[in-house]
Amino acid sequence: MATRKIVVTSGPTREHFDPIRFLSNPSTGRMGHSIASAAVAHGGFSVIFISGPVNPDFAQVEGAKNIAVTSTDDMLAAVYANLDAGDILIMAAAPADYKPAVRSPVKIKKTENPQISLVPNPDILKQMALKNKTLSPRATLVGFAAETHDTEKYALGKLKDKELDMIFLNDVSKQGAGFASTTNEFTVFFKDGRRIELANASKEELGQKIIDCVLAVPGA
Ligand code: CTP
Numbered sequence: 001m002a003t004r005k006i007v008v009t010s011g012p013t014r015e016h017f018d019p020i021r022f023l024s025n026p027s028t029g030r031m032g033h034s035i036a037s038a039a040v041a042h043g044g045f046s047v048i049f050i051s052g053p054v055n056p057d058f059a060q061v062e063g064a065k066n067i068a069v070t071s072t073d074d075m076l077a078a079v080y081a082n083l084d085a086g087d088i089l090i091m092a093a094a095p096a097d098y099k100p101a102v103r104s105p106v107k108i109k110k111t112e113n114p115q116i117s118l119v120p121n122p123d124i125l126k127q128m129a130l131k132n133k134t135l136s137p138r139a140t141l142v143g144f145a146a147e148t149h150d151t152e153k154y155a156l157g158k159l160k161d162k163e164l165d166m167i168f169l170n171d172v173s174k175q176g177a178g179f180a181s182t183t184n185e186f187t188v189f190f191k192d193g194r195r196i197e198l199a200n201a202s203k204e205e206l207g208q209k210i211i212d213c214v215l216a217v218p219g220a
Contacts, residue, residue, distance in 0.1 A: 003046040006211075007082050008036040008064075009093035009124070011052035013072045017100035017116055018108045025094050029054035031184060032092035034207030036061040042211055045088075050078045052093060072096050072121040079124055085135040088220055090142045090210070091125055129163035140165045140220040148173045152187070159189055165217050166190045168198075168210065176200055188213055 010032020014022040029051055036049040040063035047064040052075065060066045067082075069075045072095040083089050098118040108114050125143050132138045143164045145155040148171070155169035168186040176183045185200040198209050214220055 004044075005048055005082065005084065005087040006036075006039040006045045006090065007048045007050065007079060007087060008032055008039060008061075008090045009050045009075060009079060009095075010036065011054040011058065011093055013052045013075055013093070013095045014070050015072070015096045015099035015121070016070075016103055017114075018104040018106065020107055023096055023098070023100070023118075024053075025096065027052070027054075027094035029058035030182065030203045031206070032090075033058040033061060034204045035090055035092055035210050036064055036207075037204075038207035038211040039090075040064055041208075042215070048082045050075060050082070050093070052095075071099065072124070073099075076122050076124045076127055079128060080131065083128060083131065083139050086137045086139065088140040088142065088214060089125075089128055090214060092144055093124075094146070095121065095124060097121055097123075123162070125162040125164065132163070137219065140214070140217060142214055143167045145169045146172045152189075155187070155189055159191060164191065165220065166214070186210075190217065 011029035012025045012027040014024045016022040036047055039047045049061045049064040050067045051059055067078045069078050075095055099121050101117045101119045141164045143162055145158050145167055147154045151171050155167050159167045167189050170184055170186050183200055184203055184206055186198040188196050
């Protein structure tokens, strides 16, 4: 029997509108990298680390299969190809939700005064919830929600809407939490209605706690 996989996504994605310019976000990949490292350290799973463009420190995880991607479409293709029955997906990445409707093959000059219109990207977790209907046993789906307001309402909405097993909410408006911080803190909501708090700690310590939490879910 094939070894069960833990698939971890990490970092931002980039959506180019010409060869040298893109839309993205400030995700560093530190959190995803620490989760995948903790998954390798746990043992017993094959770990697939799918990362958007990040600093070399966080781009690869020793002991994992490392897959580098650029856009949200690339990340979706890599997750889709690697998530099989009974696996665990931890979507720690911050994929761009929109991409330019048109990508110029050549550099756009400033005299062109460009107007960039955007079209939506696929939602990777929702696509995996669809794939899950064809898998037996189903894969465990874990999401993250970075919110600035009405945090609990939005996290619970995403838990239901994306058909997740659990979601890690962080309030990015707090000091010491979120994208560019070296520490973080989470409220974890499970689909059975339970919730727990993970107190402020370094992203490395939290990587370990997140893996423990995920592996405690029935079926995971
Ligand atoms: N996510 C995803 N595919 C996307 C965007 C996000 O799978 N195209 C995943 C993220 O990796 C995260 C979860 O969905 O685990 C929630 O991401 P978030 O950016 O908080 O939410 P969105 O669904 O993008 O909604 P909004 O930006 O409106 O808050």
